[in-house]
Amino acid sequence: MSASPEPIIIVGGGQSGLAAAHAALSARLRPLVLHAGAEPVGSWPAYYDSLTLFSPARYSALPGMTFGGEDPDRYPTRDEAVDYLRRYSRSVDAEIRTGVRINAVHPRPGGGYLVRTDTGDELAAAGIVAASGSFGNPYLPVLPGRSDYVGEVRHVADYRRPDPYAGKRVVVVGAGNSAIQVAHELAPRATVTLATRAAVQFLPQRIRGRDLHYWLDVTGADRMPRWLLTRLIQHAAVLDTGVYRDALASGLLTRREMFTAFTPDGVTWSDGTTEPVDAVIFATGYRPDLGYLAPTGALHRGLPAHAGGLSTTHPGLVYLGTEFQRSFSSNTLRGVGRDATHVITALAEYVASGSRRWRRGSHQPARSGLRASAKVD
Structure with a gap:
């Protein structure tokens, strides 16, 4: 067992938090998962109704449990992902507390952390896994005239289905998967304009008869180092079988340069x-969504300083599920397990050393998280 009787506290019970709990048990740590929601399935139930994973079922699983189902090459639905995480959480022999929101995390002199919840409880932790994701912190740009606009403004995080927009004139802002999917879903029922700052970049969903994720796997591109990814990927790219490209070419979807004001x-x-x-x-x-770490001083303008998920400012603090944390698939069902093993291994060494030894990598500023869509697979 670990050298500390205190647990490592995992903030967030979605795919990242559950992968961290699985890895922690393998490393003989005692994980305690604290999740703000009603059940440990992350933000998946809050995504729009028609959402499907970008990766086939065979590539969409956490360590220790396949996604399941009769067709491994299907693209699972939102509700299938929720059911999978439900089953996975039951398979992980860790303490998971739901309905617990973290207000603040404070470092303790000599090592470890004190976690305060919204109910006033204080919990001691040998280390912290910040696996709370980003869905709870959607980004809305500030544009002139917004306060005078009488129409509806919402983030895609609050979009569910096209019915309320039937017969309306709608602008969808963004050039990523979520923007294109929602705009395409709305187009048969509403007059839709896609507003972007640059042309939409498409990535073929299938190459030589196989899904893109097959090629990412066999070529090793799925594990491409973060520094190389940031050079190669400059813009959001939309995975497409040709449907979305055709919709733009045919005029079903109209694209315009981003508007300047309301x-x-x-x-x-x-x-x-x-x-x-x-x-x-x-x-x-x-x-x-890391506001609870503000008292630690670990954030710069709301963003963490880390090297591959290991805090470069605070020993015993790790991050999991951030975009491009270590690879192309870091914040996806198929990739977060590898990152979980990496950060938990470092955390186990820290706990075993009695808070004296911490792997410090070179500083890598976190990406801003302002891509046009969130990864959801």
Whole structure:
């Protein structure tokens, strides 16, 4: 067992937190998972109804349990992902407390942390795994005229289905998967314009008859180092079988350069023209939901300083599920398990040393988290 009688506290009971608990048990640590939601399935139930994973079922699993189902090449639905995480949480022999929101984390002199919950409880921890994701912190850009606009403004995090938009004029902002999927779903029922700052970049879903994730796996690109990824991937790319590209080419979806301001009843486009609009849906990404770490001083403008998920400022603090943390698939069902093993191994060494030894990598500023869509597989 670990050298400390105190648990490591894992903040968040979604795919990252559950993968961390699995890895912690393998490392003979005592994990305690604290999750704000009603059940340990992460943010999946809050995604829009039609969402499906970008990766086939055979590539969409956490360590120790396959996704299951008769067709391993299908793209599982949102509800299938929820059911999978439900089953996975029951398979992990760790203490999981739901309905617990963390207000603050404080370092303790000599090592370890004190965690305060919204109910006033104080819990001692040998180490912290920040696995709270970003869905709880959607990013909405500030644009002139917003306060005077009388139409509906929402983030895609709050979008569920197309029915309320039937017959309306809608602008969807963003150039990533969520933006394209929602705009395409709305197009048969509403007049939809896709507003982006650059042309939409497409990535083929299938290559030579096989899903992209097959090639990512066999070539090792799924594990490509973070520093190389940040050079190769400059813009969000939409996975597409050709449906979305055809929708833009045919005029089913109209794309315009991002508007510059709101008017009372619509928007002002970059060419100076105005247009009445009933609703604007921003698919403008998320920022890490890490406000509870503010008392530690580990954040810079809300973002963590880390090297591959290991805090470069605070021993015994690790992050899990951040975008491009160590690879292309870091914040996905298929990739977070590898990162969990990496950060938990370092955390186990720290606990075993009595808080005296910490692997410090070179500082790597976290990505801003402002991509046009969140990874959801």
